Amino acid sequence: MSGLQNQPRPLTPEEAQRRRKRSLAIAAVLFTLVAIFYVLTIAKLGPQVLNRAL
Amino acid sequence: MQVPMTSLSNSLSADAEPQPVIMAVGGEVSDFFALLKPRVMVLVIFTALVGMAVSNVHIQPVVGTISLLMIAVGAGASGCLNMWWDADIDAVMTRTAKRPIPDGRIQPNEALAFGIVLSVGSVLVLGLASNWLAAGLLAFTIVFYAVFYSMWLKRATPQNIVIGGAAGALPPVIGQAVVTGSVGIESIVLFLIIFIWTPPHFWALALIKSGEYAKAGIPMMPNVAGPQSTRRQIIYYSLVLFPIGLAPVFLGFGGLLYGVTALLGGLGMLAFSVHVFRNREGEAERKAALGMFGFSILYLFLLFSALLAEHSLGLFRTVIA
Numbered sequence: 001m002s003g004l005q006n007q008p009r010p011l012t013p014e015e016a017q018r019r020r021k022r023s024l025a026i027a028a029v030l031f032t033l034v035a036i037f038y039v040l041t042i043a044k045l046g047p048q049v050l051n052r053a054l
Numbered sequence: 055m056q057v058p059m060t061s062l063s064n065s066l067s068a069d070a071e072p073q074p075v076i077m078a079v080g081g082e083v084s085d086f087f088a089l090l091k092p093r094v095m096v097l098v099i100f101t102a103l104v105g106m107a108v109s110n111v112h113i114q115p116v117v118g119t120i121s122l123l124m125i126a127v128g129a130g131a132s133g134c135l136n137m138w139w140d141a142d143i144d145a146v147m148t149r150t151a152k153r154p155i156p157d158g159r160i161q162p163n164e165a166l167a168f169g170i171v172l173s174v175g176s177v178l179v180l181g182l183a184s185n186w187l188a189a190g191l192l193a194f195t196i197v198f199y200a201v202f203y204s205m206w207l208k209r210a211t212p213q214n215i216v217i218g219g220a221a222g223a224l225p226p227v228i229g230q231a232v233v234t235g236s237v238g239i240e241s242i243v244l245f246l247i248i249f250i251w252t253p254p255h256f257w258a259l260a261l262i263k264s265g266e267y268a269k270a271g272i273p274m275m276p277n278v279a280g281p282q283s284t285r286r287q288i289i290y291y292s293l294v295l296f297p298i299g300l301a302p303v304f305l306g307f308g309g310l311l312y313g314v315t316a317l318l319g320g321l322g323m324l325a326f327s328v329h330v331f332r333n334r335e336g337e338a339e340r341k342a343a344l345g346m347f348g349f350s351i352l353y354l355f356l357l358f359s360a361l362l363a364e365h366s367l368g369l370f371r372t373v374i375a
Contacts, residue, residue, distance in 0.1 A: 018082055025083040033179075036120055040183055043116035 081159040088154050089137055089165055090130030090172075098129040098225045101248065104358045105229025107365040108240040108307050113233045117183055121232045124180035125225060128192045131172035132221070135200035138165040140208070143270040149263065169200070180232075188231035195224045209271070212278040219252030220245075243301045244358075250295045251354055254288040254327060258346035261285070261330070261339070285331045288346070292327040296320035299357060303373050310371040312360040319353040326350075 011019065042049075102125045106118065113121075137144065137155055145156035154160040173196050181189030203218035211217075223245045230241035257275050260267060261284060264276040276284045299316040302308025308316065326346040333342035364370040 018080065021083050022080060022086075025086075036123075036179065036183075039116055040120055043114050046114075 080161070080164060081154055085154040085159045086168060089134040089160065089168060090127075091133035091137075092130070094133055094222075095126045095130045099126045100355075101244070101358060102126075102225040102229035102232075104362050105226030105241045105244055106233045107362050108226075108244070108302075109230045109233045109238065110365065111233045118232070121180055121184045121188065122229075124176045124183065125192060125228055125232075127172055128176035128180070128196055129225065131169050131176060132196040132199040134165055134169035134172065135196075136204045138162055138169060139200070139204045141165075143209075143272060146270040147263075147266045149266065173200075184232040185235050187235060187237075188228050191224060191228045191231055191237075195221050195228065198224075209273070212273045212275045214273070215256045216253050219249050219256075222252060223248035239305060240302070240307050243298070243305060244361075246298050246301075247295070247357065248354065250291055250298055251350065254291045254295070254323065255347065255350040255354075257284050257288050258330060258343045258350065261343040281334070285327075285334070289324075289327045289331055292320075292323045295323060302361065306372075306374065307365075308361060308373075309364045309369070310373050311364055311369055312357070313373045315356050315360040319356055322349055323353055 099122055102122055106113065137153055141155040141162055144150035144153050150156065155162055155165055177189050177193045180192050199218070199221035203214065203221055207214040207218050226244035227237055227241040231237055260274040260276050261281055264274065267274040268277050275287065299320045300313065303313040303316065326349045330342045330346045333339050
């Protein structure tokens with residue numbers, strides 16, 4: 001068996017650029033998800049969060 | 055499925071020269087976005103928002119916005135799963151042949167994974183953001199459209215879009231469930247309006263695309279019952295739609311603006327359906343069907359816009375005290 005069989009074909013510049021864009025899009029979606037959970041938590045707690053024993 | 059593959063792993067045989075493995079490189083971000091049927095997502099956001107507005111219950115704006123976003127993502131996910139399943143028939147029809155999967159820009163398994171992840175994610179986030187009734191309704195909508203409609207009804211019966219229309223009619227019900235935690239008469243009436251509106255809307259298009267549907271083997275009404283029977287049924291559904299369109303006025307959540315819009319719009323739907331019935335040949339048939347298709351979109355948009363304006367801009371004027 002030649003080792004060539006298990007080698008991925010090098011990506012063309014266009015393919016590499018597409019993959020980079022997809023990676024950035026996934027990062028943006030993950031960041032948005034984090035922001036959603038953060039904002040949602042604050043919104044659900046509301047002003048009551050300040051009304052507690054310190 | 056007969057889907058062209060752009061990147062396939064090379065098969066190995068004893069007499070073949072070893073070749074480097076070609077990795078799947080995937081499509082553009084815009085191709086993945088196209089899988090979500092963005093125009094349908096906009097319609098879903100709009101109708102779900104109206105479902106929220108007619109409930110007249112205050113909702114925390116952040117919770118409302120995130121809930122709407124999740125309803126839209128869930129609808130997009132079901133559209134993605136639909137495109138995954140229907141890639142073989144999409145490839146046959148000119149209207150859909152350029153979609154990302156039949157065009158080879160996205161692999162079917164990529165679309166399947168994308169659709170499943172978004173479906174599960176949207177339902178979970180909606181449940182956490184609002185309540186689990188709304189999340190359950192969204193899950194039901196996704197399964198109904200992706201499994202019940204796409205995998206079974208669409209290729210099995212000419213009543214496909216009649217029954218399948220329930221999936222497209224559910225967003226206002228989900229919207230009301232988000233803000234009230236229950237399902238009321240308002241969203242049930244909005245569900246019925248979209249449900250009864252769907253057949254004349256789609257059959258108008260099916261009349262001029264019947265050749266395409268026949269080529270793909272989809273049993274749309276004009277292909278099974280014939281164009282004449284379809285035209286008659288378009289009139290029947292438009293007749294039923296007329297009083298249902300006016301129901302919000304009699305139930306007290308549609309005011310003067312809505313009442314006038316529903317009255318004129320309902321008459322317009324009836325007029326266009328009769329026009330379709332009378333014009334059965336050549337270019338006149340095509341123009342009549344396209345007119346019906348276009349007006350039906352305007353009808354639904356105006357009815358829901360009137361309700362939204364009355365409930366969010368203070369334009370509500372009581373018709374029946």
